[in-house]
Amino acid sequence: MRKTLNVNVKHLTRVEGHGNIRIKIRNGRLIEARWEVVETPRFFEVILKGKKWDNAPWITGRICGICSTGHTLASIRAVENAFGIVPDENTKRFRLLLKHMETLQSHTLHLCFLVLPDFMNAGSVFPLINSHRDVVIRAARIKKLANDLCDLIGGRSIHPPRLVVGGFTKLPDRRELQPFLQQLEQIEEDLMVFVELFRGFEIPDFVRETEFVSLKGEGEYPFIGGDLISSDGVHMKEQDYKKMTNEYVVEHSTSKWCRLSRESFAVGALARLNNNFEFLHPVAKDIARSFGLIPVTHNPFMNNIAQLVECVHVVRDSIRLLNEILDSEWKEQRQKVEPRSGVGVGAVEVPRGILYHCYEFDDKGRIVMADCVIPTGQNHANIQHDLEALAEEYATRGKCDSEIEVLASMLVRAYDPCISCSVH
Amino acid sequence: MDGEVRTYLGVPLYRPKVAFFEFTSCEGCQLQILNNEVNLLDFFSLIEVVNFREVMTERSDDYEIAFVEGSITTDNEIKRLKRIRRQAKMLIAFGSCACFGGVNQLKNRFRDLDYVKREVYGEHPVESKKVRAIDEIVDVDLRIYGCPVRKEEVEKIVLHIALGKSLTVPKYPVCVECKANENICLFDLGEPCLGPITRAGCNAWCPTNRAGCWGCRGPAEDVNMEEMLRIMKGHGFSEETIMDRLECFGGFSPVKIPEESIR
Numbered sequence: 001m002r003k004t005l006n007v008n009v010k011h012l013t014r015v016e017g018h019g020n021i022r023i024k025i026r027n028g029r030l031i032e033a034r035w036e037v038v039e040t041p042r043f044f045e046v047i048l049k050g051k052k053w054d055n056a057p058w059i060t061g062r063i064c065g066i067c068s069t070g071h072t073l074a075s076i077r078a079v080e081n082a083f084g085i086v087p088d089e090n091t092k093r094f095r096l097l098l099k100h101m102e103t104l105q106s107h108t109l110h111l112c113f114l115v116l117p118d119f120m121n122a123g124s125v126f127p128l129i130n131s132h133r134d135v136v137i138r139a140a141r142i143k144k145l146a147n148d149l150c151d152l153i154g155g156r157s158i159h160p161p162r163l164v165v166g167g168f169t170k171l172p173d174r175r176e177l178q179p180f181l182q183q184l185e186q187i188e189e190d191l192m193v194f195v196e197l198f199r200g201f202e203i204p205d206f207v208r209e210t211e212f213v214s215l216k217g218e219g220e221y222p223f224i225g226g227d228l229i230s231s232d233g234v235h236m237k238e239q240d241y242k243k244m245t246n247e248y249v250v251e252h253s254t255s256k257w258c259r260l261s262r263e264s265f266a267v268g269a270l271a272r273l274n275n276n277f278e279f280l281h282p283v284a285k286d287i288a289r290s291f292g293l294i295p296v297t298h299n300p301f302m303n304n305i306a307q308l309v310e311c312v313h314v315v316r317d318s319i320r321l322l323n324e325i326l327d328s329e330w331k332e333q334r335q336k337v338e339p340r341s342g343v344g345v346g347a348v349e350v351p352r353g354i355l356y357h358c359y360e361f362d363d364k365g366r367i368v369m370a371d372c373v374i375p376t377g378q379n380h381a382n383i384q385h386d387l388e389a390l391a392e393e394y395a396t397r398g399k400c401d402s403e404i405e406v407l408a409s410m411l412v413r414a415y416d417p418c419i420s421c422s423v424h
Numbered sequence: 425m426d427g428e429v430r431t432y433l434g435v436p437l438y439r440p441k442v443a444f445f446e447f448t449s450c451e452g453c454q455l456q457i458l459n460n461e462v463n464l465l466d467f468f469s470l471i472e473v474v475n476f477r478e479v480m481t482e483r484s485d486d487y488e489i490a491f492v493e494g495s496i497t498t499d500n501e502i503k504r505l506k507r508i509r510r511q512a513k514m515l516i517a518f519g520s521c522a523c524f525g526g527v528n529q530l531k532n533r534f535r536d537l538d539y540v541k542r543e544v545y546g547e548h549p550v551e552s553k554k555v556r557a558i559d560e561i562v563d564v565d566l567r568i569y570g571c572p573v574r575k576e577e578v579e580k581i582v583l584h585i586a587l588g589k590s591l592t593v594p595k596y597p598v599c600v601e602c603k604a605n606e607n608i609c610l611f612d613l614g615e616p617c618l619g620p621i622t623r624a625g626c627n628a629w630c631p632t633n634r635a636g637c638w639g640c641r642g643p644a645e646d647v648n649m650e651e652m653l654r655i656m657k658g659h660g661f662s663e664e665t666i667m668d669r670l671e672c673f674g675g676f677s678p679v680k681i682p683e684e685s686i687r
C-alpha cells in the first residue's frame with residue numbers, strides 16, 4: 001500500500017527524561033525516522049574534576065534517581081579498584097541484595113506503571129487504580145517490599161547514605177532483617193499474577209537482529225563487576241570497557257552514541273538474559289521459556305518479558321542471599337581507605353543495562369579524570385535503528401499514523417530508557 | 425476516584441489540580457512521590473494529578489498547583505518555566521535542584537563554561553548556561569527542600585494544602601533532630617557533618633544512618649558559620665573537606681563564609 005505518514009511525538013511520556021520521536025513516510029517510502037534526545041546535560045564528569053574520592057559516589061548517585069544505588073555501587077567499585085580495596089564476603093552479599101531490590105523496584109515501576117497502560121489502552125496507571133485495583137495494589141506491594149529493603153540496607157532507597165567506599169556506615173541487625181525472608185517468599189505470588197497478566201498480552205512481533213552486550217556471568221547471573229561479553233563473541237576485561245562502548249558524538253542528540261561489531265548494540269535485561277541464560281534461577285528460566293524467550297531473542301519488545309523474568313530471578317536469589325546473611329555473623333563493616341594514584345573502573349548491571357564508571361586519581365585521591373557510560377546512552381543508536389526498521393515494516397504492513405505512533409512509543413518504552421541519566 | 429467528595433476527620437477536602445514538571449534533574453524527587461506505596465492511593469485521592477509526564481500520557485494545562493523539579497540551564501527551560509508560572513496559582517520548588525541548583529550547580533564553579541562543554545562534547549555545539557535555581561527566574565510560593573525530598577514531608581505539605589492550613593518549615597538545625605534520635609555524634613566517630621548549620625526537616629536522615637550531613641536542605645536560620653568552621657577544624661578536617669560539603673547542593677552559596685576562618 002502506498003502510504004504517507006507523519007508521526008511526531010514531542011517529549012515522549014512514561015519514560016524517564018526527555019526524548020522525541022519523528023517519523024516521515026512518503027508514498028510508502030521511509031524518508032526519516034528519528035529518535036532525538038533533547039535532555040539538558042549536567043556535566044557530571046567535569047563537576048568531579050579536582051574533587052576528592054569520597055565525593056564521587058555521593059555526587060554521581062545523583063545522575064539518576066531511579067538507579068541511584070547502581071550508580072553509587074559502580075562509583076564505589078571504581079574507587080575501590082583504583083585504591084586496591086577488595087570488599088569482604090558480607091559486604092558483597094549486602095551490596096548484591098541491595099542491588100537486587102533496586103532491580104525489583106525499577107523493573108516493577110517500569111512494567112506496572114509505565115508499560116502496563118499501553119497494553120490496557122490507558123494513558124497512565126491512574127485510571128487503572130479504579131479499573132484494575134487488584135493489579136495496582138499488587139504492583140505497589142512489590143515496589144514497597146523492594147523499597148523497604150533498600151531503605152533498610154542503604155538507609156534510603158534514593159541516594160543511599162549508608163553505602164560508602166570500603167563498605168557500609170551501618171548495617172541492619174538480625175531482628176530488622178528476619179521479617180523480610182517471609183515477605184520475599186510471599187511476594188512471588190504477586191509476581192506470578194503479573195506473569196499471567198503479561199501472558200495475555202500481544203507482544204508486537206517485530207524482530208531486528210542486533211548485538212547484545214552485558215557482564216559475563218561466572219557461576220551466577222552477573223550484576224556487580226566481571227568480564228564483558230557480547231552475543232557476537234566479543235570478550236573483554238572490565239578495565240577495557242572503552243573498547244566495548246566506543247562512544248561518539250552525533251548531531252541532533254545531547255547523548256553520545258555507542259557501537260561495537262555492528263552499527264549499534266543493545267544492553268539491558270534482554271541482553272543480560274540472552275548472554276547469561278544458563279545462570280538464571282530454574283523457576284525464572286521456566287518462565288522465560290514459556291514466553292518463548294530463549295537466547296538469542298532479537299525482538300526488542302521482549303525486553304519487557306526479560307525484566308519480568310529477572311524480577312522472579314532476583315527475588316529467588318535474594319532469598320538465598322538473605323539466608324546466607326542470616327546464617328553468618330556480621331558487624332559494621334567499613335575498611336580503611338588509603339588513596340593512591342591510579343585508574344579504577346567499576347562495571348555494574350543496573351536495571352537498564354551495563355553501567356561503567358571510571359576515575360583517574362592523583363596521589364592525594366583527587367579526581368583527575370572521570371568517565372561514566374550510561375546504559376541508555378549505549379542503547380540510543382540501537383533504538384534509532386529499530387525505529388527505522390519498525391516504521392518501514394509497519395508502513396508496508398499498512399498501519400496508519402496513530403498505530404505507528406503507539407508502536408514506536410511502545411518500542412522506545414520497552415528499552416526503559418533513562419534519558420536524563422544518559423545525558424548526565 | 426473522580427467526583428466523590430473526600431473528607432479528612434470530617435472536613436471536606438478541596439481536591440486541587442496538580443501538575444508535576446521537571447527541568448534539569450535526576451527526577452529522584454518525583455520518584456519519591458511514586459515510592460509512597462503505603463498510601464500512594466490515598467495520596468492520589470487528595471489531589472487530582474493532571475500532568476505527570478513520567479507516568480502519564482494525558483497532559484493538561486488546567487492546573488492550580490505546580491510542583492517544579494530541577495534546575496534551569498537553557499533558554500527553552502526559562503520559557504517553559506515562565507509559562508508554568510503564568511498558569512499556576514501556587515508554584516512549588518520541589519527538591520534541592522529547584523531550590524538551590526542542587527549538585528548541578530557544581531558546574532558553576534568553573535568560570536569558563538566553554539571549557540566545561542569542550543571537556544565532554546569536544547567541538548560539538550551544546551547549549552548549557554550557568555545553572556540557576558527556580559527562584560532566580562520566577563517567584564516561588566513554597567519550597568520543599570532535600571536531595572531527595574522526604575516523602576513524609578511532601579505528604580504533610582499536600583495534606584495541609586488540601587485542608588487550606590498554613591505551613592511551617594523547621595528553622596532549627598539537623599542536630600536537633602539528630603539528638604532526638606539519640607545518635608552518636610559523627611564528630612565523635614571522626615566524621616565530618618554539616619548538621620549544626622543545616623535546616624532540619626529530614627529527621628536527620630544521614631546522621632541517623634551514621635553518614636555525615638552534606639547540607640542538602642540548605643542553611644538553618646541564623647547559622648553560625650564561624651562556629652561551624654571552628655568545630656570542623658577542631659576535629660582536624662581540611663578546608664577542602666568543608667568546602668566540598670558547603671558547595672555540594674548550592675544551599676549555602678548565599679551564606680557568607682568569613683574569609684579568615686577558612687584560611
Ligand code: SF4
Pocket residue numbers: 062065449450451452453454493494518519520521522526527570571572573
Ligand atoms: S534534588 Fe536531588 S533527588 Fe531531587 S531531582 Fe535534584 S538531584 Fe534528584
Ligand code: SF4
Pocket residue numbers: 598599600602603607608609610611617618619620628631637
Ligand atoms: S552527627 Fe551531625 S547532626 Fe548529629 S549531632 Fe553530630 S553534628 Fe549534629
Ligand code: SF4
Pocket residue numbers: 570571598622623626628629630631636637638639640641642
Ligand atoms: S542529613 Fe543533611 S544531607 Fe542528609 S538529608 Fe538531611 S539535610 Fe540532607
